Amino acid sequence: MNITLGKITSNQRHQPDPVLLDPELTxxxxxxxxxxxxxxxxxxxxxxxFFDVVTIDEAxxxxxxxxxxxxxxxxxxxxxxxRVLAESIITQEDIPGFDRSWKxxxxxxxxxTYAATENSPIILSLCGSIAMGKTERxxxxxxxxxxxxxGGQMPDGADAVVMIEYAEHIGDKVLIRQPVVVRxxxxxxxxxxxxxxxxxxxxxxxxxxxxxxxxxxxxxxxxVRKNPRIAIISTGVELVPAEAIPRIGxxxxxxxxxxxxxxxxxxxxxxRYGIIRDNLxxxxxxxxxxxxxxxxxxxxxxxSKDRNxxxxxxxxxxxxxxxxxxxxxxxKPTIIGQCEDVPVIGLPGHPxxxxxVMTLVAVHLIQAMKGAPCQHIYKKTIKMATDxxxxxxxxxxxxxxxxxxxxxxxxxxxxxxxxxxxxDGIIHIPxxxxxxxxxxxxxxxxx
Numbered sequence: 001m002n003i004t005l006g007k008i009t010s011n012q013r014h015q016p017d018p019v020l021l022d023p024e025l026t027x028x029x030x031x032x033x034x035x036x037x038x039x040x041x042x043x044x045x046x047x048x049x050f051f052d053v054v055t056i057d058e059a060x061x062x063x064x065x066x067x068x069x070x071x072x073x074x075x076x077x078x079x080x081x082x083r084v085l086a087e088s089i090i091t092q093e094d095i096p097g098f099d100r101s102w103k104x105x106x107x108x109x110x111x112x113t114y115a116a117t118e119n120s121p122i123i124l125s126l127c128g129s130i131a132m133g134k135t136e137r138x139x140x141x142x143x144x145x146x147x148x149x150x151g152g153q154m155p156d157g158a159d160a161v162v163m164i165e166y167a168e169h170i171g172d173k174v175l176i177r178q179p180v181v182v183r184x185x186x187x188x189x190x191x192x193x194x195x196x197x198x199x200x201x202x203x204x205x206x207x208x209x210x211x212x213x214x215x216x217x218x219x220x221x222x223x224v225r226k227n228p229r230i231a232i233i234s235t236g237v238e239l240v241p242a243e244a245i246p247r248i249g250x251x252x253x254x255x256x257x258x259x260x261x262x263x264x265x266x267x268x269x270x271x272r273y274g275i276i277r278d279n280l281x282x283x284x285x286x287x288x289x290x291x292x293x294x295x296x297x298x299x300x301x302x303x304s305k306d307r308n309x310x311x312x313x314x315x316x317x318x319x320x321x322x323x324x325x326x327x328x329x330x331x332k333p334t335i336i337g338q339c340e341d342v343p344v345i346g347l348p349g350h351p352x353x354x355x356x357v358m359t360l361v362a363v364h365l366i367q368a369m370k371g372a373p374c375q376h377i378y379k380k381t382i383k384m385a386t387d388x389x390x391x392x393x394x395x396x397x398x399x400x401x402x403x404x405x406x407x408x409x410x411x412x413x414x415x416x417x418x419x420x421x422x423x424d425g426i427i428h429i430p431x432x433x434x435x436x437x438x439x440x441x442x443x444x445x446x447x
Contacts, residue, residue, distance in 0.1 A: 052325060053325035053394075055326070059323055063361055067365050068369065069370070070228050070369055072223050072226065073223070074221055076221055077215060077222060081207065082267050083205070084204070084371055085203060085206065085225075087222065089199045092218075093195050093218075094194055095192040098189050101130075101152045101154060101161045101185060103150055105161045105167060106126075106145040106146065107145060107161055108124065108158060108160055108176070108180065109141075109142055109157060109159060115179070116176045121176055123176075125143055126147065129148070132152055138155035154186060160183060161185035193217065225369075225371050228295040228370065229293070229295050230270055230294055231271050231293070231298065232272045233299045233300065235302035235310065236275070236302070237277045238250050239277070240253065253275055255347070259298060262359075287318060288339065291344070292340075296366075297339065297345070298362065299314075299347065300354055302349070303347065312324060315335060319337060319338045328394060329396050330356055333353075343365055345357075351417055352412075352417065379444065379446065380425075384436050384442055388429075395429065395431050397427070398410075399411075399420070399425075400426065402425070407427060423447070425447050
């Protein structure tokens with residue numbers, strides 16, 4: 001097999017395009033950059049892949065830059081939880097549309113109550129009650145009051161509400177035992193929203209409480225971004241389906257299940273393409289098919305630094321590779337590229353590394369495709385329960401367990417799933433920091 005692979009593109013500043021050189025051609029002077037036919041800008045299947053690591057910030061910037069927003073669709077608001085708006089929502093009316101009571105009580109003229117005390121109440125004449133849902137407002141003048149329920153329309157002349165617990169109804173009179181000021185216990189017309197207010201800008205991600213607001217302003221159908229369809233391809237000759245009983249040397253395929261649930265939680269639709277058993281040609285065909293059928297492609301495994309780095313080779317053969325390695329632990333052997341303008345991310349094979357890169361990088365791709373800022377991220381600032389040394393030279397993301405508002409590291413190899421099971425989130429140690437000390441405040445990014 002003699003497969004010529006595509007051009008490799010780097011996003012590092014002030015550096016020439018990285019090239020993978022065929023050792024045989026280099027020795028003949030045939031593919032050294034700047035000489036001959038410059039064939040050294042293409043990767044041969046004989047070439048040994050390498051890592052040209054970037055920072056996590058550079059990786060995030062790259063995935064957001066290659067993301068293409070999905071199309072739009074109109075849906076009813078009952079189906080809009082977690083969806084991203086493709087339009088700004090502007091209220092066409094005042095909310096509320098009338099002055100209304102905030103409490104059960106008596107609508108009054110505030111000035112009439114100023115002298116009221118518990119021991120010396122003022123006496124007002126009761127001239128009726130406000131009925132909910134009726135257009136008639138009623139009217140009071142000085143010395144009068146009307147009973148009003150919570151949400152009732154304020155009668156003409158009234159400018160405050162005395163709560164029912166500070167009043168006593170006796171016959172056609174009401175004793176007021178506490179004064180109120182103008183607008184007390186009243187929700188004014190347009191106090192929530194004025195007509196013409198932009199309530200939600202384009203790109204807002206809707207929550208359950210937002211659906212209630214949309215209903216309140218009469219917006220029952222909205223334009224949103226379509227959820228991106230994201231392909232999942234697993235690689236590894238040792239992999240067997242999760243329902244199988246593995247033989248010695250085999251392991252159950254985990255990552256496609258993990259990634260699928262992660263994608264759904266982020267508002268994407270997973271499309272699984274099965275297991276590719278370290279066959280470069282088959283992987284190339286599968287990525288190519290997936291890139292035609294989906295909005296992005298995620299390949300799990302096949303990204304280690306050796307001659308069998310087939311994920312890197314497959315992506316490069318179909319398009320461009322922008323990132324081949326991120327300076328984080330775990331998660332270094334991560335690939336970011338494009339196949340026919342479709343983003344492709346190659347993930348490490350270890351489930352813990354996969355989950356970390358999905359959490360730190362892939363989430364930004366998904367949100368950018370939906371036209372939203374990254375919505376993750378639930379954080380909690382607490383103190384370290386113990387000292388923690390750092391590996392120098394690269395950023396580290398350490399799993400931690402939270403006990404009694406303290407962070408305890410959950411240490412273990414990236415292939416061990418129990419570090420995810422027993423952890424509540426991750427903490428970040430910058431590349432230049434030697435470690436953390438007991439009692440030091442850290443920010444935990446919760447799962």
